[in-house]
Amino acid sequence: MLSWFSALPSCSISGWARATPLALSFALATSMASAQSIDTVPDWDGIGFISSFGVPNTATYGQTITAPATPAMLRAFDVRINPQGAEIPFKFYVYEWDPTSDRATGGQLYASSVQTTEAVSQFQTYGVSGLSITLEPGKQYVLFASVSETSGSDSNARWASVGDGSYAGGRFVFTNNGTNVSAWTSGTWSNIARDLAFTADIQYVGQPAAPNLTAASVGDGQARFELSLSDSGSAPLQQYSISCESQGDAVGASASGASSPLVVTGLTNGTSYDCTATATNTDGLTGPESNVVTVTPKAAPVAPKPVPTLSQWGILLVSGVLAAMAMLGMARTGRRRG
Structure with a gap:
């Protein structure tokens, strides 16, 4: 025993x-x-x-x-x-x-x-x-x-x-x-x-294949992904789901949709995220995870103020001189009339 x-x-x-x-x-x-x-x-x-x-x-x-x-x-x-x-x-x-x-x-x-x-x-x-x-x-x-x-x-x-x-x-x-x-x-x-x-x-039996995931672009607190699927299994594709897990302390984010591309929002700028995707068909079967894609969202840079070129400075100077001369001529005309 x-x-x-x-x-x-x-x-x-x-x-x-x-x-x-x-x-x-x-x-x-x-x-x-x-x-x-x-x-x-x-x-x-x-x-x-x-x-x-x-x-x-x-x-x-x-x-x-x-x-x-x-x-x-x-x-x-x-x-x-x-x-x-x-x-x-x-x-x-x-x-x-x-x-x-x-x-x-x-x-x-x-x-x-x-x-x-x-x-x-x-x-x-x-x-x-x-x-x-x-x-x-x-x-x-x-x-x-x-x-x-x-x-x-x-x-x-x-x-x-x-x-x-x-x-x-x-x-x-x-x-x-x-x-x-x-x-x-x-x-x-x-x-x-x-x-x-x-x-x-x-x-x-009949679950979809793992989708192929690629990062199309990153932006301010978000990332845009392209997805493709070789086999939806026993039924047509119902939706893709993307999950992004932070490599740091930031909270992850996810998104889902019936077609590509998909945009995941709510990401923290400057933080790297490991993202994967799955496909679900209309039989309710979800396939394995895709390849891992790492993205780091960032805010768009502030556009610098343009600095005038030398020729532009010249045009501005001439314009200023002409404007001053016109005003001076108007002032003289007004004194003669008085």
Whole structure:
């Protein structure tokens, strides 16, 4: 039976008793709004872990997830492992999950090639990319690692761990199935209240591409941008959104509109801003961020007063002399008449 080992030198270290087989979690802190750039690593303190992995003890560790309400695809995921100097062969897998019976179900959706940890004693990143695994809305899935098909011997490998709750749509699960791969779909899995430091890429199906963003001009407290889009996804473009974040203490600003160009106002002159853009289509799907464009707004310079040229000074002098002579002539005429 798994037990929490709390007698540790630092309260921030999440350890487990070595004598008991323990589990690995793929904690997906997925955002239902963006469904991309999933990352629990910022929650990791750099030292927290759970350990023990291999045959004959706990051969399979994983995390269940709930698919977004909009059709999406799993593109990549990874974890941080400290193999404690051991070379451990293992594979990554993806199955659909049955939350009623607490087990994997259906056919295998993905199995990676064999990966082997390096014989080092520090945390490294292991994962898979280039995936195209369809996630049906509302269904649950389990992402896991196992040595059941590689006969990786029991080791004290450490898996970077974060506190429970990093991902609210699923839970950490494991099974002491040894080399029996059929137990993944026939036996009940167990769970513990921990998640792993983990990143993943889940993208909506039909979302727009990232727009191309260029700065057209800058002015007094504002910047003007040109945007273009190669693919609006499953539906026509609805709007662009630009967000400018200050490199200093100034408040950021944003703007949105249905077409290019767009002007972002409310910027502080002399402050640099990093600006990015996204595109949203009429299906309500927002794509990834564009390239970053840095702008520094500034007030228009005050136009200097023109200085007369030498010829202009001459014209002014002659004009003044003629005006004076005319006035003098008028004065003399007035005296004769008197």
